[in-house]
Amino acid sequence: MGDHRTRSAGARQGPYRAAASAARMSVSVAEHEGYAVVTVVGEVDVTTGFRLRDPLHELVSRKLWHHVVDLSAVTFLDSTGLGILVGDHKRLRDRGGSLQVVCTPGLVSRVFRLTGVDRVVPVRPSVETAVEILTQPDSA
Numbered sequence: 001m002g003d004h005r006t007r008s009a010g011a012r013q014g015p016y017r018a019a020a021s022a023a024r025m026s027v028s029v030a031e032h033e034g035y036a037v038v039t040v041v042g043e044v045d046v047t048t049g050f051r052l053r054d055p056l057h058e059l060v061s062r063k064l065w066h067h068v069v070d071l072s073a074v075t076f077l078d079s080t081g082l083g084i085l086v087g088d089h090k091r092l093r094d095r096g097g098s099l100q101v102v103c104t105p106g107l108v109s110r111v112f113r114l115t116g117v118d119r120v121v122p123v124r125p126s127v128e129t130a131v132e133i134l135t136q137p138d139s140a
Contacts, residue, residue, distance in 0.1 A: 027051050029059070035066035035134050037127060041073040044081030052081065056088045065097025068130040072104045077111050089121045098122075100130035 025042035036059050044052055052069075059067060067088060071077065089099040101123050103109045112118040124130040 024048055025051055027055055029055050031059075031064065032131075034064075035068060035131070036064050037068045037070060037131070039070045039073070043076040044071075044074055044084075045076060045078045046080045049080040049084055053084045053087075056084065060088075060091055060095070060097075065092050065095045066134050067092060067097070068100045068102060068124075068127055068134065070102040070127050071108050072102055072126075074103070074108050077108045082111070082115060082117050085121055086117060098134065100124050100134060102127050102130050 025040065025044060025048040027041075028039045030037045030039070038052070038055060038059075040052055042048070056067065056069075059065075069085065069088075074081075085099065085101060092099050099121055101112070101121050102125070103112065103123060104125065109118075109123065112121075112123055122130075122133075124133065
């Protein structure tokens, strides 16, 4: 699949808040040819959301317009996290790209269902399924 780079998202807050949010959530980005897989672990809320938002914005600014966001290791997701994902979906769609969200049955998938976000943002059962959909001709 070509070029593949992985990195962790950095913090832009003071040392105490950054350390506290880093302990509750981590994000890594694996870049592939034509798409990126963003893996999130922990809690996505108002205090940690920047750790997800910033790398997604950076990918868009670098013209990487197909994202798979893996939430299968997320233990909590509030409206901040949903807003970040809906915003990414809209930004990508406006540029001819796409967002695929991965979450397994449980609290996070329930939040998607109850809020109706799963009707706007495609939710997939695995990273493999999301990547397969992205890499099919005329898909995403």
